[in-house]
Amino acid sequence: MLSIIDTVKSYNGNTVVNIPQLDIPTGEIIGLVGNNGAGKTTLFRLLLDLIRADKGEILSKEKNVAATEDWKKYTAAYLDEGFLINYLTPEEYFYFIGKLHQLSKADVDEFLQYFEAFFDGSILNSGKYIRDLSKGNQFKVGIAACLLQKPELLILDEPFANLDPSSQMRLVRMLKELPAQQRVTVLISSHDLNHVTEVCHRILLMEKGRIIKDIDTTADTLQELESYFEV
Amino acid sequence: MILTLLSHQWKSFWRSRNAGRSLAIQIVLGLIIAYLLASILALGFAFPHMLHKFYPGQDIIRILCSYIFYYYSFDVVMRFTVQELPVLSTQPYLGQNIPKRKLVAFLNIRALFHFLNLVPLFLFVPFAFMEIAPAYGAAGAAGFITAIIFLTIFSNFLILYIKRRTIISSWWLAGFFATIVAFIVLDYFHVLSLGKSSSNSFLRLLSAPALVLIPITLGLAAWFNNYRFLLGNLYLDEGVKEEKEKSSREYTWLRQLGLSGELIALDIKLMLRNKRPKYILRLCAIFMAYGFVFYTKENLKNPHMYLFLFTGIFITGIFIINYGQFLFAWHSNYFDGLMSSNISLPAWIRSKFMLYTAVSTILFILTSFYGLISWKLLVTQLAAWLYNIGINSVISVYLATYNYKAIDLSKSATFNYQGTGVVQWVYSFALILAPYLIFYPLARFVDPWVAYAAVGGLGLISLLLQNWWVDILVREFRKRKYLVLAGFREK
Numbered sequence: 001m002l003s004i005i006d007t008v009k010s011y012n013g014n015t016v017v018n019i020p021q022l023d024i025p026t027g028e029i030i031g032l033v034g035n036n037g038a039g040k041t042t043l044f045r046l047l048l049d050l051i052r053a054d055k056g057e058i059l060s061k062e063k064n065v066a067a068t069e070d071w072k073k074y075t076a077a078y079l080d081e082g083f084l085i086n087y088l089t090p091e092e093y094f095y096f097i098g099k100l101h102q103l104s105k106a107d108v109d110e111f112l113q114y115f116e117a118f119f120d121g122s123i124l125n126s127g128k129y130i131r132d133l134s135k136g137n138q139f140k141v142g143i144a145a146c147l148l149q150k151p152e153l154l155i156l157d158e159p160f161a162n163l164d165p166s167s168q169m170r171l172v173r174m175l176k177e178l179p180a181q182q183r184v185t186v187l188i189s190s191h192d193l194n195h196v197t198e199v200c201h202r203i204l205l206m207e208k209g210r211i212i213k214d215i216d217t218t219a220d221t222l223q224e225l226e227s228y229f230e231v
Numbered sequence: 232m233i234l235t236l237l238s239h240q241w242k243s244f245w246r247s248r249n250a251g252r253s254l255a256i257q258i259v260l261g262l263i264i265a266y267l268l269a270s271i272l273a274l275g276f277a278f279p280h281m282l283h284k285f286y287p288g289q290d291i292i293r294i295l296c297s298y299i300f301y302y303y304s305f306d307v308v309m310r311f312t313v314q315e316l317p318v319l320s321t322q323p324y325l326g327q328n329i330p331k332r333k334l335v336a337f338l339n340i341r342a343l344f345h346f347l348n349l350v351p352l353f354l355f356v357p358f359a360f361m362e363i364a365p366a367y368g369a370a371g372a373a374g375f376i377t378a379i380i381f382l383t384i385f386s387n388f389l390i391l392y393i394k395r396r397t398i399i400s401s402w403w404l405a406g407f408f409a410t411i412v413a414f415i416v417l418d419y420f421h422v423l424s425l426g427k428s429s430s431n432s433f434l435r436l437l438s439a440p441a442l443v444l445i446p447i448t449l450g451l452a453a454w455f456n457n458y459r460f461l462l463g464n465l466y467l468d469e470g471v472k473e474e475k476e477k478s479s480r481e482y483t484w485l486r487q488l489g490l491s492g493e494l495i496a497l498d499i500k501l502m503l504r505n506k507r508p509k510y511i512l513r514l515c516a517i518f519m520a521y522g523f524v525f526y527t528k529e530n531l532k533n534p535h536m537y538l539f540l541f542t543g544i545f546i547t548g549i550f551i552i553n554y555g556q557f558l559f560a561w562h563s564n565y566f567d568g569l570m571s572s573n574i575s576l577p578a579w580i581r582s583k584f585m586l587y588t589a590v591s592t593i594l595f596i597l598t599s600f601y602g603l604i605s606w607k608l609l610v611t612q613l614a615a616w617l618y619n620i621g622i623n624s625v626i627s628v629y630l631a632t633y634n635y636k637a638i639d640l641s642k643s644a645t646f647n648y649q650g651t652g653v654v655q656w657v658y659s660f661a662l663i664l665a666p667y668l669i670f671y672p673l674a675r676f677v678d679p680w681v682a683y684a685a686v687g688g689l690g691l692i693s694l695l696l697q698n699w700w701v702d703i704l705v706r707e708f709r710k711r712k713y714l715v716l717a718g719f720r721e722k
Contacts, residue, residue: 048571052713072573082720083568085497087504087640091479099493100573127476129504131641149573 001026001153001185002047007056009042009209016042018209019056024187026152027179031200031217032189033225038206040189041079044155047187048077060153073101076151078142078159086131090123090141093130097145108148115144118170136162143171154178156188160195168195175199193229197222232329236337264346271350275357292362292437293430295355299379300429302351303386304414310347310390311407325465335461339454342391343384351383367437374440375433381443381450388453392460490574494582495589501561502554505640508561511553518549519594522601522608531605536679539608540670540686543615544663546598548623550590552662555627556634556655558583563637563719570716576705580628584697587624591616610680614687621690623662625700630658632708635718 002024009017017039024030032040045051046058049065057064060071077083085093098108112124123137130141139162146154160168172195178184190196196203197217205213205228213228215221282291324334356376364372396403417423436442482499485492502508525542545552554561562569569579595616602609634654666686673682693700708715 045567048567050567050571050713050716069575072571072575075571077571079567082565083571085565085568088497088500089477089479092481092500095479095481096493096497097572100490127478129477132477 001028001061003059003062004046005056005059007046007058008054009039009046009051010054016209017046017053019043019211022204022211024185026185027183028202029175029179029186029200030188031196031203032187032206033191033193033196033203034189034206035229037208039209040206041157042209043206044077044079044157044187044189047155048075048079071153074152075155076146076149076153077155078139078146079155079157081135081138081142083142084130084138084145087129089129090126090133093141094145094148097148101149103148111148112144115140118144118167118174120167136164136167139163140167147174150182152182152184154184154186156186158190159188160190160192168192172199193222193225197225232333233337233340236324236334237341240341268346268349268353272353272357275354276361278354278358279362292366293434295358295362296433296437297426297430299355299382299433300425302354303382304411304425306347306351306383306386307390308411310386311394314345314347314387314390314394316391316394331462331465332458335458335465338461339388339458342387345387348383348387351379355379363437370440371437374436374443377443378433378436378446381446384450385446385453388450388457392453392457395457395460395464488585490578491582491585494574494579495586498561498582498586501640507638507640508554511550514553515549515590515594519546519598521546521549522598526601526604526608531607534679535674536607536611536683537671537674539611540615540666540683541663543608543612544619544623544666547591547595547612547616548619548662550594551587551619551623551627552659554590555587555624555631555662556658557638558627558631558634559715560631560634560636560638560719561640564640566716566719570712576708577701580701580704580708581697583628583631584624584701587627588620591619591624611683614683614690617687617690617694618666619690621693622666625693625704626661626665627658628704629707630654630661632704632711632715635711635714637719637721 002022004019004022006021007017007019008015016037032043034040042051046053047060047065049058049071052066057066059065060075063070065071085096088096094108094112095105098104098111103111112119119140123133123140126133130138133141139159143156143159146156159171163171175186175188176199178186188196188199200217203213203215203217203221203225204211205215205225215224278295279291282294286294356379359372359375359379363375367375393403393407397407414423414425418425480500482492482496485496488495502512522542525538530536530538559566595612598612599609601612669689670682670686673679673685
């Protein structure tokens with residue numbers, strides 16, 4: 001699905017991402033962990049062609065993301081509130097995103113039914129613009145908009161951070177069910193080691209822009225990670 | 232403690248992105264403000280002279296005194312519309328170990344730092360020294376100045392109090408306006424003359440300076456009232472107005488345009504739901520009347536008709552000129568999201584062209600009434616309109632690819648220079664003056680109609696080449712896409 005080849009990105013002499021080679025096969029759920037400043041968000045932005053790599057290339061389905069726009073058709077991402085159009089109502093935003101993927105209003109409405117529990121009654125028909133929603137609810141809008149696109153590649157930056165416990169668990173369940181149903185490749189970053197080890201098949205540990213560990217999740221993974229982060 | 236808080240405010244003013252961005256803009260703004268204050272001060276010094284001239288042989292102190300209440304009525308209305316409540320600035324301190332009454336005192340003191348509090352001093356103090364002191368002695372002048380100071384304080388805190396009240400209940404708003412209207416009506420029918428009561432009160436004060444205790448009491452009472460109210464209401468959630476229900480809207484008629492239509496709908500919502508772009512829409516409406524300034528008899532007699540091109544471009548292109556300044560920057564809050572979602576760049580750029588064409592055409596049709604003044608104007612506006620949708624639209628999108636400065640949509644429009652940079656200045660000049668490169672020589676040496684035909688014709692040709700332009704602009708945008716994205720992320 002994704003290949004990162006010899007990619008380097010640095011700001012003012014600080015290398016923030018430096019990945020010689022990384023392949024991500026279709027249908028895997030990858031967890032990205034690492035302390036602040038490890039380069040997780042920068043890596044995501046590189047994958048989405050939002051920043052230019054100093055060196056190397058990123059291939060999505062064998063095509064360079066910086067050279068074509070084909071990846072936009074099957075990639076959905078939510079990194080921060082900067083992905084939401086905040087003066088729209090949540091419904092308008094969903095219809096807008098749906099439209100970008102040739103989904104009719106009815107398709108979108110039908111899809112949103114699955115999110116009733118996740119939205120917990122505080123998003124649809126709330127009479128608010130997205131900018132007036134709480135951070136957690138904004139995040140829910142973002143993630144639902146991603147799933148609405150039926151993506152083949154899903155990228156989420158710290159999805160658990162702003163959610164309440166029930167929503168976190170619902171999200172864990174949704175993510176786990178995803179690849180089985182639709183062969184989706186998922187990339188998430190998180191500081192929550194429990195959730196990450198529960199959801200992900202494979203965990204990448206980043207430190208100062210490098211991937212220093214690449215682990216297939218087993219029963220011992222959580223312990224291994226905890227011992228790394230222990231101070 | 233209060234000094235520390237004030238120093239934080241000072242820092243927040245100078246370090247806000249809005250202020251810190253460009254030194255040139257700061258200097259210009261500073262000059263404008265200094266100029267305004269100097270004019271007011273000059274007016275204050277000129278009062279004695281002016282009053283002598285307008286009311287020869289009369290007691291000018293009485294006359295000036297009769298205007299003071301009028302001034303404060305105006306002051307009250309001004310404050311109500313422009314003075315902002317300094318309430319949000321306490322948010323980070325509420326959780327800290329600072330007594331509430333200190334925060335409230337801080338809020339009150341902070342509120343005094345407003346130019347409206349300087350204006351009455353500038354206006355009336357020179358007069359006190361020049362005219363009142365010689366006539367009524369030092370005590371009279373001192374009483375007068377003190378009264379002005381405390382009436383200003385009174386007005387300041389009264390309005391802040393009423394404004395805070397209106398946030399909680401809109402009945403206060405209705406009551407406030409009803410009172411103002413009542414005063415105007417009573418004054419108009421001479422039932423209760425503001426002028427008379429003003430001159431009576433102040434002349435009384437001048438002969439018996441001890442009466443200054445009344446304005447002092449009023450001022451202190453207003454301060455204390457505000458203090459007491461804030462102390463009881465310093466909670467985060469209560470400062471927030473009850474929001475109106477927001478409803479979803481669909482522009483079904485835009486659906487037929489496919490993805491571009493969807494993007495246009497996005498721009499329309501952006502304009503209707505955010506303060507600053509909404510202001511630009513109002514500007515478009517106002518500038519439709521711009522023709523009345525230039526389409527005069529004398530100008531119509533001028534055989535070269537130089538000015539009409541400029542006017543026409545302005546009237547039919549005001550939207551391109553103003554909205555286009557920040558064409559992509561309006562979307563800066565979520566540009567990351569737009570650029571990584573399934574929107575092809577050609578469709579994005581085409582939607583901008585469609586928006587420009589639509590709005591300019593609407594403006595062209597609405598302003599065709601100028602044709603009633605002279606049929607010539609219809610032709611010149613037609614040429615200007617074609618030039619706008621054909622060429623200016625292209626220049627606008629091209630320059631948008633050089634604009635790396637973000638816009639925060641939540642900020643209001645007045646005195647907001649955020650996101651303004653060199654590109655914006657170049658932009659306005661390029662849009663308005665560039666056509667004269669073709670127009671002027673033709674109009675001067677050949678024939679003005681040939682010149683208009685050339686400008687309009689070029690616009691039309693360029694309009695027909697739009698698909699070709701889209702390809703070029705996409706290529707140009709790709710070159711600077713990362714710079715634009717990085718700039719917009721930096722808020």
